Amino acid sequence: MTKKYKCDYMDSGINFERNGIYVCCKTAHKGKGWLLLSDSYENLDWDKIFELKKNWQKQIASGNPPEKCIGCSEIVETDELVEDMSLYYVDVNSFCTCNSKCLYCDCWHFDSFKETSLYPAFLKLFEKKLLKHDKYGYIQFAGGEPALMIDFEKIVDLCIQNGIERYIVNSNGIKYSKGIEKLLINTKTNLCVSLDSGCAETYEKIKNVPCFDKVINNLKKYINTQNKDKSCIWSKYIIIPGVNDNEEELKKWFNLSLNIGIRSIALDIEREWFKNHNRQILPEHENMINIIQIACRENNIKFEFYESLKCFYGIR
Ligand SMILES: C[S@@+](CC[C@H](N)C(=O)[O-])C[C@H]1O[C@@H](n2cnc3c(N)ncnc32)[C@H](O)[C@@H]1O
Ligand code: SF4
Ligand code: SF4
Incomplete structure (x- = not known):
C-alpha cells in the first residue's frame, strides 16, 4: 500500500497575522513555512481559502509537500485523510x-x-x-x-x-x-x-x-x-x-x-x-x-x- 501523510495544521489550522492569513506559524524547518492564504482582510473569500488548503493537503498526502512545508516535523504518516477541514x-x-x-x-x-x-x-x-x-x-x-x-x-x-x-x-x-x-x-x-x-x-x-x-x-x-x-x-x-x-x-x-x-x-x-x-x-x-x-x-x-x-x- 502507498504511504499517505498529513499535517494537522494543514487539515485544521489557521494563523491570523498582521499582514494576512497563513496556514500555521511554524517557521524553523527547511521550507520556512508561511503558506499564505490571503494577503488582506478585505472581502475574504473563504471558499478560495479552503480550496487552497485542500490542494496543499493533497500534496502533503502524496509525500510531495509544498516547498514551504519541506522538512517540517508536523508531517506524519496517516491511514486516512481528513475530509472535514473545519478549523480547530x-x-x-x-x-x-x-x-x-x-x-x-x-x-x-x-x-x-x-x-x-x-x-x-x-x-x-x-x-x-x-x-x-x-x-x-x-x-x-x-x-x-x-x-x-x-x-x-x-x-x-x-x-x-x-x-x-x-x-x-x-x-x-x-x-x-x-x-x-x-x-x-x-x-x-x-x-x-x-x-x-x-x-x-x-x-x-x-x-x-x-x-x-x-x-x-x-x-x-x-x-x-x-x-x-x-x-x-x-x-x-x-x-x-x-x-x-x-x-x-x-x-x-x-x-x-x-x-x-x-x-x-x-x-x-x-x-x-x-x-x-x-x-x-x-x-x-x-x-x-x-x-x-x-x-x-x-x-x-x-x-x-x-x-x-x-x-x-x-x-x-
Ligand atoms: C509576543 S508576546 C504577545 C502576548 C503578550 N503581550 C505577552 O507579552 O504575553 C507572546 C509571547 O512571546 C513571548 N516572547 C516575546 N518575545 C520573546 C523573545 N524574544 N524570546 C522569548 N519569548 C518571547 C512573550 O513573553 C509572550 O509569552
Ligand atoms: S512581549 Fe512585551 S512588548 Fe511584546 S507584545 Fe508582549 S508585552 Fe508587548
Ligand atoms: S507541514 Fe509544517 S509548515 Fe506546512 S502547514 Fe504543516 S505545520 Fe505548517
Missing part, C-alpha cells in the same frame, strides 16, 4: 498594539500599524460552520497585547457562544481584561503572563514601563475569579542572559508567584540569544532551571521549560 487550531497574531516595551520584543515598534478587527472573520467562520470546538483544538491569542486587541471581548463572547472551550492567552497583565476574565470563568483557558522578574526594579529594566505592582494585582484578581477546575494561570520567566539570569532574581520570582496563588510555572530562554548561541543553553542556566524544577516538584507546581522555544524552533 487558531492562532491570532493580527495585532501589535501594546502597553509595554519589552526589550526582547519588537511589537511595540510598529505604532503606525492599522489593525483590522477580526470579528467579521470569526462571525463568518461560525456562520459557515467552519470553526469548531475540538478536544485538542485551541484559539491562541498572542500578537501584541490581547487586552488591547480591537473587539477582543466581542470575539471572546462569540467564541464562547459557539462552544469553543479551549484557549491560550498570552498577556502582559498590565490592563485587566473582562474578556480574559470571561475565558477564565467559562472555558478551559491557559493564561500565561511573562513576569520575567521578582521585583519592580528588574521588571522595569526588561519591560520599560512602571507596571510591576499593577500586574501583580491583576494576576491576583484573575487567580481569584478563574474557575480553578478548568482554567490555569501561568507565571512565566524568560531568562534573558546578562539581564535576569541570576538565581536570586529567579527565586524571588518563584516565591512571589507561589505567594499570590500561582500553581503553574513556565521558564523560557530569550529566543534571539538562543538562536545566536547555537541553540544551546549554558550550564549555569541549566543549573538554575533544575533548582526551579525541583522546587516545583516539592510544592506540587506544574512546570514547563522551553515550550515556546520548542514551538518556535520546531524542537520535539
Whole structure:
C-alpha cells in the first residue's frame, strides 16, 4: 500500500497575522513555512481559502509537500485523510498594539500599524460552520497585547457562544481584561503572563514601563475569579542572559508567584540569544532551571521549560 501523510495544521489550522492569513506559524524547518492564504482582510473569500488548503493537503498526502512545508516535523504518516477541514487550531497574531516595551520584543515598534478587527472573520467562520470546538483544538491569542486587541471581548463572547472551550492567552497583565476574565470563568483557558522578574526594579529594566505592582494585582484578581477546575494561570520567566539570569532574581520570582496563588510555572530562554548561541543553553542556566524544577516538584507546581522555544524552533 502507498504511504499517505498529513499535517494537522494543514487539515485544521489557521494563523491570523498582521499582514494576512497563513496556514500555521511554524517557521524553523527547511521550507520556512508561511503558506499564505490571503494577503488582506478585505472581502475574504473563504471558499478560495479552503480550496487552497485542500490542494496543499493533497500534496502533503502524496509525500510531495509544498516547498514551504519541506522538512517540517508536523508531517506524519496517516491511514486516512481528513475530509472535514473545519478549523480547530487558531492562532491570532493580527495585532501589535501594546502597553509595554519589552526589550526582547519588537511589537511595540510598529505604532503606525492599522489593525483590522477580526470579528467579521470569526462571525463568518461560525456562520459557515467552519470553526469548531475540538478536544485538542485551541484559539491562541498572542500578537501584541490581547487586552488591547480591537473587539477582543466581542470575539471572546462569540467564541464562547459557539462552544469553543479551549484557549491560550498570552498577556502582559498590565490592563485587566473582562474578556480574559470571561475565558477564565467559562472555558478551559491557559493564561500565561511573562513576569520575567521578582521585583519592580528588574521588571522595569526588561519591560520599560512602571507596571510591576499593577500586574501583580491583576494576576491576583484573575487567580481569584478563574474557575480553578478548568482554567490555569501561568507565571512565566524568560531568562534573558546578562539581564535576569541570576538565581536570586529567579527565586524571588518563584516565591512571589507561589505567594499570590500561582500553581503553574513556565521558564523560557530569550529566543534571539538562543538562536545566536547555537541553540544551546549554558550550564549555569541549566543549573538554575533544575533548582526551579525541583522546587516545583516539592510544592506540587506544574512546570514547563522551553515550550515556546520548542514551538518556535520546531524542537520535539
Ligand atoms: C509576543 S508576546 C504577545 C502576548 C503578550 N503581550 C505577552 O507579552 O504575553 C507572546 C509571547 O512571546 C513571548 N516572547 C516575546 N518575545 C520573546 C523573545 N524574544 N524570546 C522569548 N519569548 C518571547 C512573550 O513573553 C509572550 O509569552
Ligand atoms: S507541514 Fe509544517 S509548515 Fe506546512 S502547514 Fe504543516 S505545520 Fe505548517
Ligand atoms: S508585552 Fe508582549 S507584545 Fe508587548 S512588548 Fe512585551 S512581549 Fe511584546
